[in-house]
Amino acid sequence: MTAATAVARRVGVFGGAFDPPHWAHCSLAQTALEQLQLDILHILPTGHAWHKARVLSPAEHRVAMCRLAFGDLPEVRLDEREIHRQGPSYTADTLKELQNEYPQATLFLVLGADQLLAFKTWVRWEEVLALATLAVANRATNIGADAPLDQAQEADLSGVDLPFVRLNMPLKNISATAVRARVSEARSRSGALEVLVPERVAGYISQHSLYQPPT
Numbered sequence: 001m002t003a004a005t006a007v008a009r010r011v012g013v014f015g016g017a018f019d020p021p022h023w024a025h026c027s028l029a030q031t032a033l034e035q036l037q038l039d040i041l042h043i044l045p046t047g048h049a050w051h052k053a054r055v056l057s058p059a060e061h062r063v064a065m066c067r068l069a070f071g072d073l074p075e076v077r078l079d080e081r082e083i084h085r086q087g088p089s090y091t092a093d094t095l096k097e098l099q100n101e102y103p104q105a106t107l108f109l110v111l112g113a114d115q116l117l118a119f120k121t122w123v124r125w126e127e128v129l130a131l132a133t134l135a136v137a138n139r140a141t142n143i144g145a146d147a148p149l150d151q152a153q154e155a156d157l158s159g160v161d162l163p164f165v166r167l168n169m170p171l172k173n174i175s176a177t178a179v180r181a182r183v184s185e186a187r188s189r190s191g192a193l194e195v196l197v198p199e200r201v202a203g204y205i206s207q208h209s210l211y212q213p214p215t
Helices: 003-007 023-035 059-070 091-101 113-117 125-131 176-184 190-195 199-207
Strands: 010-016 040-045 076-078 106-112 133-137 165-167
Touching: 010 023, 010 091, 023 040, 023 059, 023 106, 023 133, 023 165, 040 059, 059 076, 059 199, 091 106, 091 125, 106 113, 113 133, 176 190, 190 199
Parallel strands: 010 040, 010 106, 040 076, 106 133, 133 165
Antiparallel strands: none
16 A cells, blocks of 8 residues: 555546547546546546447557646546456446455546446446546537537436536546547647647647558
8 A cells, every 4th residue: 555545535437438538527627636636536547448449549558648737737647457458348347446456545536427327228237326426517419429519408417317516617528539530530639639629639640640540
């Protein structure tokens, strides 16, 4: 047990494919740190994503982009455990491990509204709910590749019958799908990506020719 682990009382858990991490991810991480008064925020790139039909980019690229996107935020810990876990990776397993590492802490699972609306489709969702407090930021109703960035209509969470804490942050209508779609356009350049992802992430995408269409 490290000194940081021993004193941590409020621990955030923010998982995702991060393929790539974008400005909405960064804003959500910063909002969670501030509003939940977290001692530590674990950023967890997904390993084997059981719920995604498409193949994710190689883990080393997603981890590297997370370091660039989140590295300047205080109290962030890039956690690669799900990358190295064999087989499908479930949030319940990660939370149980973190509960053992932080036995005196309250765990907060940081989510977007789209994830909350699909929460009861998660494997062992009841166990997740027992282990952590859900902390949710709203998202626009349309976050697809062609969605306008200035869309102001939020997802309706009034019918959600789950306990959660609402995170108050400006609505950011950005998705990884939109980033990948923009990169795949032949006319797109890394500079055009900077409205969607941090500059260093845009540079990494360009340098490693990520999300290019098959030739």
